[in-house]
Amino acid sequence: MSNLVSGTKWVALETVITRILQLISALYVARVLGPETMGTVALILVALEIFTLFSQMGITQALIHHNNPTNDQLATLYTVNWVLAGLAYIAIFLSAPAIAIFFDNEPLSELLRVAGLSVLIAALGQQTLALLQKELLFKAMAIISIIAGTVNVVTAISMVSLGWGIWSIVAGQLAGLLTRSGLAFVYGIRKALFSGFGASFRAIKPMLSFGFYQTGAMTMNMINSRADQLIIGKTIGVSALGIYSIGSQITLQAMQQINSIATKVAFPAVSKQQDDLEQVKRIYLAMIANVLLVSAPLFIGLAVLSPLFVDVVLGEKWTGLSPVLSILCGYVLVRSLGNMNGPLVMGLGKANWAFYWNVGLLFVIPGVIYLSSLDGRIEMVALALLITQLVLVTIAYFYWIRRLIGPCAREYVFTLGRPVLSALGMGGIVWLLYRGVTWENDLITLGVMVLVGVAGYLLFSIAINRRNLVGFLNGVFSKSGVAIPGVVSDRHH
Template identity: 30%
Template sequence: EGIITLSSIIFLINPIGQQFQFLFQKEFQFKTIGKIEIFSGVLGTITAIYLAFNGFKEFSMIYGLIINASVKSLSLFILGCKKWRPLLYFKLSDIKEHLTFGIYTVGDNFLNFFSTNLGNIIIGGALGARALGFYTLAYQLVIFPISKLNPIITKVAFPVFSKIGGDKLHLKSGYLNIMDIISSVNFPLLVGLLVTSDSIIPIVYGSGWEVTIQLIKLLCIVGILRSLGNPLGSLLMSQGRADLGFKLNLITLLLQLPVLYVGAKAFGIYGVAVGFIIVQFINIVLNFRMVSFIIGSWINNLFKRVYIQLIISALMGGGVYALGSYFSSKHLIVQLTCQVILGIIIYVVFYLVFKKENLKNFKTYVSK
């Protein structure tokens, strides 16, 4: 109770600088945001470590997060006020349109959070804590690359799409470039995780976690499909159509509930993973239809862009899997090291041959 109460202070601190953070993003000032986030993150971490060594126990983590949020918000506020000075002005009619947009955005985020964690709720309730532990570990490993790498691209995508406005031709070109980059990053990572999970789990977590290996392989398919749907949010928000994202997440949630529950009851945690694949496939079909509604016909162009990544990733996965079959279970660290090195070599060589032009687009987005 004390931890929750103390943590809630962060919700009062974050809004102080949040508006300025979005304004900096809109002006492509990502370097400024990055410096602030790194400085505040390091300071918060140092604070947490210092307090942990001085008897604050679990509260040291919370105080570290509070310092992080405070320094970040105040820095954004001070630097932001120099460019955009706030005024004591308020008129409801001026923000009515933004409130409508905001309500859908909040609803979209809530549904997305709930649908993302629905698997945990169903597994915990239907199958117990042990099954939930296996599933959570597998899910976290699969979702890690998506949650850490995709925001680098999608954060830049929103202001880019906003500046393009309603120009469908340029929107289509920009969206295809982002899908190209995202597939170039996520496909090899997730395929690599799929074929090396037999080595990673025993090395990192030891014996007793073998159940997660098959779960990871199933959830990697979910990860590939989900990564292709990530840029939609930026596109819809830039065009003022947060309502479409809300409707998509609502449909996904209504599909997930019966599919995951039946899967859990009939086939256990593997049934939940297969259920996620089914729901995610339906979600991506609806996702692509929404993109077509915004930018026009684009699916054929998408397949022309990403099929090379699929082929290269499949070749890489096949080579890595074949190499792993030559090792015995006694040399897992050596096996994993050789597999990773071979996988990087195969993917980089083929990528440089067939998709060299993508590196320019990737540098452009990352540099921002």
């Protein structure tokens, strides 16, 4: 399990660096371009996410789950990657005008056709990246991603500063992805991970079956998770979508990046231990504990300080973002728990469970979003999502966790309750100080509030959640620390 410690550290390093770079780029570009342009960007990204999903067909997940793939299987899968990517780009090119008409956004057509080249670029290094993750070689993955993320950000910020507008974001995405895929492809050749092209389609049939279920589940999940932006863009308008999308980018993408530290490590780790459910449970609870140690104070603190944050970082154009941002912080914090079920389900080979779950959500989430959007306020959409997610997390325990690793309600509640209570205590202190003291400089105020929040959270964690905090820090900073830090065991409480 020592690779899990090293892997977590490298994934954490990659995530922190790339997320900071992405956040700086997104906030700078948003401040310059304004809500309406960022609404168009959101539509581009959602459309590309849909086509990218079908260009990959769950092959990455199938490859990670399948033990000891042969060279013939790898070569055939690489061929399938390119075929699917080509078909996806053709679909993007042909459907772009219709998508632009649907959203009444004429520039969207040309932007999509150029940005859609990303599905072809991704096919170049997709298999190597999957093999690196499968073998827990996260150092190489981290270095590649950090370099690619830097290229993306530098390109986007440079071009927007020169007046290229929305094309700056498209160029940055393509440049970063080309760097990532190119480096992965070269690394794969040098380390003999590249098996060329092949056509042994019968040999990959079991893997494709797994991938089809995974694609179906991911499709349903993507529709459920992106329906808010699609519906807001159609019913409320592009400017409202711009405000909502930046709120989502700050919160939802931050949550996804934090969770990816856990999921990138947990999926292959669970896959390797899938015959030992006690070990699987240990991995699962540890990853939840570690994710919440970071995400709970971040999102609760941001919810409290959202007016100040928006004013300092984005400026007057974005005054309508603050209430939406506060609600979305609660939503993504709850949703992060549901996302942690993914590596557990996939690692235990239950892709069909995820598919059925997401089919069920398809009859719930879009309807909730549409009905709440009829009010005309994006705050109502965010609030409806928060309430729905609270209900879903409760149901998910019985549908996923209890059935896969056995009854563990008390351990589960202890694992998620302690960091959340610590973060709520911190949030209360920051809220009282911010509301009770008059400040003249907003930037200094924000800095002071952050420092107070960090200190407050550490104090509450020492009092309430000391075991997990110490285990987490040992796992991060100690070369000989425990393999899976932060596990809460029921017998200790």
